[in-house]
Amino acid sequence: MQTNIIYHLKNIRHYYEKTAVLDIDELDITKGSITGLIGSNGSGKTTLLKLLAFALRPTHGDIFYKGKKEVCFSPSVRSKVTLLTQTPYLLKRTVFENIVYGLNIRKDKTNIEERVKTALLNVGLDYQRFALRKWHQLSGGEAQRVAMAARLILKPEVLLLDEPVANVDSQSAKLIRKATLNARDQWGATLVVASHDLQWLYSISDRQLSVSNGNIFATGFENIIQGPFEKTDKSIVIKKLKDGQVITLKKPKKVSNTAIIKKNHLFFNLEEPINKSLDNQLSGQVVSMLLGEKSGHVLININIQDLPFTIRLVPDQVSRLELYPGKKVILKFSSADVEWT
Amino acid sequence: MQTNIIYHLKNIRHYYEKTAVLDIDELDITKGSITGLIGSNGSGKTTLLKLLAFALRPTHGDIFYKGKKEVCFSPSVRSKVTLLTQTPYLLKRTVFENIVYGLNIRKDKTNIEERVKTALLNVGLDYQRFALRKWHQLSGGEAQRVAMAARLILKPEVLLLDEPVANVDSQSAKLIRKATLNARDQWGATLVVASHDLQWLYSISDRQLSVSNGNIFATGFENIIQGPFEKTDKSIVIKKLKDGQVITLKKPKKVSNTAIIKKNHLFFNLEEPINKSLDNQLSGQVVSMLLGEKSGHVLININIQDLPFTIRLVPDQVSRLELYPGKKVILKFSSADVEWT
Amino acid sequence: QAENKSLMMATTTSTDGTGLLDYLIPYFTKETGIELKWTATGTGKALALGQNCDVDVLLVHAPPAEAKYIKNGYGKDRRQIMYNDFVIIGPKEDPAAIKGKKISDALAEIRNKKAVFVSRGDDSGTHKKEKLLWKSTDKPMPDKESWYLQVGKGMQATINVCENKKGYTMTDRGSYIKYQSQKDNNAPLTILVEGDGILLNQYSVITLDPDNCPNAKYELALKFSSWMASKNAQNLIKDFRLLKQKLFIPNAE
Amino acid sequence: MDYLVEGFTKAIDLLINGDASTWTAIWATLKVSTCSMALSLGAGLPCGFLIGYFDFKGKRHLRTLVDTLLSLPTVFIGLIVYAFITHRGPLGEFEFLFTLTGIAIGQTILAFPIITALTATTVESIDKELKLTLVSLGAGKRNILITCLWEVRYGILAAAVTAYGRVMTEVGISMMVGGNIKYHTRTITTAIALETNKGQFADGIALGLVLILIAFIVNLSLSFLRKQ
Amino acid sequence: MDYLVEGFTKAIDLLINGDASTWTAIWATLKVSTCSMALSLGAGLPCGFLIGYFDFKGKRHLRTLVDTLLSLPTVFIGLIVYAFITHRGPLGEFEFLFTLTGIAIGQTILAFPIITALTATTVESIDKELKLTLVSLGAGKRNILITCLWEVRYGILAAAVTAYGRVMTEVGISMMVGGNIKYHTRTITTAIALETNKGQFADGIALGLVLILIAFIVNLSLSFLRKQ
């Protein structure tokens, strides 16, 4: 069991100058898993990925790789972990040279050309058209995909992807998804992927972590309500929405500005009531319904005003509830079911 | 009428070295309109936007701005048209200085601070936290949004946005959407926006142009089938899908590799048949359903194998058809209804 | 072997600049089989090089300094080889009217008239001599006076400044001839004072004291100094012409 | 060897109770180098920018030319300038010969290619995105010039410092054009050359140290422009 | 004025039927400058990289120091080197005095700070993303050094060219350490100085032109490394 935990983070705190940006008490990542990182801008995804890539040293705390505490440049991680940075940097060389760079470092010279061909193919680029292009002769998405190819060709143990499909068209996104899954299935790579394209991320990751200003909850696609909240009496806090609707929540023990409501605590008006006081009844609208291609679940995004909620159902549930985008619905949940970070 | 056409492109051909990347016979953009550019990577969106920004001179052809033929640096466009580049570049200064840079150029000094505050607010950044940050102390999405703010504050006549929401979280994407619409409504800005986030793009643009290797069709969200096609007899061509299904299409007059099928020529099996030979009957699956926030329409994405099709319905149509993500459907259309570019 | 058959000499710019060495040394090498290299610098640096044993022999012209040098035990057996003489040159117009005067009077005139006088000011043999002459006018050495320009350069450069400043200067004849030749003999500066005994400019060869510099090639150095004093060499010096004019008068005992 | 030590003490002595000649030399050096730096920067920065920023045919040849000018020997420059400003020369009437102005002219010619070449290289390294951004923000030609130079300010600073070092330490021009006239056009470097020629190595070292001290003070004050 | 023209013709004459002394001078110049460039690049590039790439406390002060070394007068360097290699000096027995080796040593000291300072500045301008990319691709320290320098190759080239110009044109070191001995340690620049001292301005110009021609050829061949 222990053996197949590849990353173990302990009491990680990271500061830029004085500002804390990451605060992780404990985090395990199992071998061969695909972890999705979700979080608003500036929540700390990139920072976390840099830490995992050992490209940045945490201000406090240790990162264990395969049970051993590792740091920058230690040979046991150097050529095993690779990171696709958020804004990929291409060396001032041809596409071909960019892709083989990592191989050259590893002194790996076996049928390069073939492998470059396949690497490019995996990201949907044609060898003939692109191999000899200069680094600056690419479009945004093409550059992004070349960078991706340069990582895939290394067949690394750990593949860290920071926004791999930003600037990438939907077709290519599919390809990258395929390549990603392929990496896991073919050589058992462990992947950590940060993306704002929830549908895409949901379609590749078997576990989602939401990052919210430096904190991590090992529970993806939960519904996060950010403060500010107003205190009324000792026991509860409330958040007023623009249209006058009010969300009531049980007061947090320690001060906190981030409330979480688990999916399974959310109910539709259409569902049969259950023995529980669902004191929050919020009317909203279904904005989108996405099929999670791996799980076969359907993700249903509902806006209460501009507060987004997500519920996960199986297709026939959906059809039973007769949901469709644009449909008005009422969401219910109990103020007691809130969890605070 | 003529007066409210702000851009008129005529016989534009653009080449990088020898390779042609843009080929537009004619294109008009009306004042105060919001145009969405859709297209796969490398289709030419960025190039087109650079041309519209007069930051790049087309190899052939002319661009008329408000009826006058304009070129780089001509004062009548210089301070009126502004472009948000795909990978935003921040000057090596503080966020504040970055945002006011354009104003300084315009010698505009009236209550700067207030305007910066609102500009930052419009992209969801807090003045206190960010104004004095250095350019390199920002996360990817924050940088993107700062760049956006630096454009919005100029209140330009024309705002060209290249992937404004790549790297941006969904909340901020909403804000940017609001700011964009606001720009049009408040000071009648004309916008051209390129994005791969179709839902988002659909939610802001009143007209979509698909760019496909250098060609432009003034018809958004149509279904584009890219070649290669196999010729069988003189009159038709076919495309075989992996699962053996076959698409048959009327042969193009001039050689072409891109077939278009208009939405209104697509039909569901569930719909009552009409007097027309729908010789294409393709089985696929609904993958997502998105509410077009402006039009109130619902976009339904269907995959026939990995060939994406899009249909646009009104919500109650959807509910009548009882569509939901994951549902198997049959798409029908007539091989005669194809259009070739 | 050839290595220790080669000799290093430090000399003054005038001997090198006039081309005397280029003319003379090949004969020396031919006759003695000794290769001679030389570096031409100011007298002061030449002596310093000797003092540090970086050269084997010196050919210089600053009798007082030389005496002191030998007294300090850096040098040995100084041998007079030849002399040329110094002249005072100035503009043809001769504003201070010093033509034909005794040297001390001439300098006095220049001082009174505040006529521009350009000095080497580089502690070279020439400069030392000039200072000597000023002393002979039993007035304090001029220094900050606006008409007294100390240029701290080689002779030609100094003459050059002098011409541009339309001033007077003291130079060795050789350098003047060379300068004259460049102006193809219609030079704005002409000789105004010459032939005074005090104006003689004695060149001597000095070998380094082997006690001070054991590594110095004393034997070869002696060979050189005696060759320079030899009939043969003296004749060569006598016959040396720069632009058809005698430069150096051999006077070795 | 020992004259190094001696030179050190002498340097301190010079600075504490330095004689007039030293101070005038220092003063002359400062005046001349400042002046020539100002001129060469004024001319070199724009030229460097134009060469570096724009792509035009013959650009590479122009670069080669400028790079070649980096190898102009100071004595050579001295001779050229002299030819023009000597009394017989075309600019004779201005009487620049044996003046600090004359030296400054020569040193400007010396520093100009350095500033130009290094500026051009730095500007060439500017990100294409920046150019695009500036144009799209409505920057005019002047804005672009200034902003770009500011973006690569550290490169420009390096160019300036390098040129300054060259100007401070050159001898050939000061000798030829200035004439190394005591109390007038004698600079520290010509003084060093002179002392060395005299065999007064210690004094040479001392003056050298003084020069370096000056350079150090200048660079120290510049270093506060550096990235913290 | 007229000696400029004369010098030009003389230069051509020198090159066509140049006398032995000219050719030896040219040869000496080439040997010495090549050697000192090789040494200073070998030492300066890594130093410059380390200073530029890493952030450490005291970095700014180190930069200031290096920048100050840019203002080392050549005569001063000459004196220092002389102090060590004179027969009385600690390195006396190697007999570097009045040899090209001696000059090369001095010129290396001259070029080293230029290479270091300019390399450091160029490397500092390297994109943070590059560093991250290299590390994440598993590049070792040596890979990083080489790749980074290659990424900023034009900046490095500029540094080299600037240093080369400095080395080619310096007089002080060659004079002091080399002794300007005809047929042995006479370089083109010392020859120019000598001719000028003799008042043979035309010859000075001629030799200067020869030097510039050499520099031109070198830069021309380098220019093919430049961006097309």
Ligand SMILES: Nc1ncnc2c1ncn2[C@@H]1O[C@H](COP(=O)(O)OP(=O)(O)OP(=O)(O)O)[C@@H](O)[C@H]1O
């Ligand atoms: N060099 C820096 N100095 C100071 N603060 C920084 C620096 N880099 C990032 N930050 C801050 O740290 C926080 C986390 O940054 P990070 O890049 O990890 O966010 P992110 O989750 O990747 O955001 P995005 O989705 O926009 O990429 C942000 O608030 C950002 O402002």
Ligand SMILES: Nc1ncnc2c1ncn2[C@@H]1O[C@H](COP(=O)(O)OP(=O)(O)OP(=O)(O)O)[C@@H](O)[C@H]1O
């Ligand atoms: N400098 C260049 N030299 C040569 N070809 C180029 C250059 N820049 C872009 N291209 C090519 O031109 C085509 C259009 O590029 P463009 O950036 O306009 O595409 P795009 O639609 O913006 O793609 P993306 O969605 O990835 O941004 C691409 O095929 C690209 O490879």
Ligand SMILES: [Mg+2]
């Ligand atoms: Mg990020």
Ligand SMILES: [Mg+2]
């Ligand atoms: Mg683009």
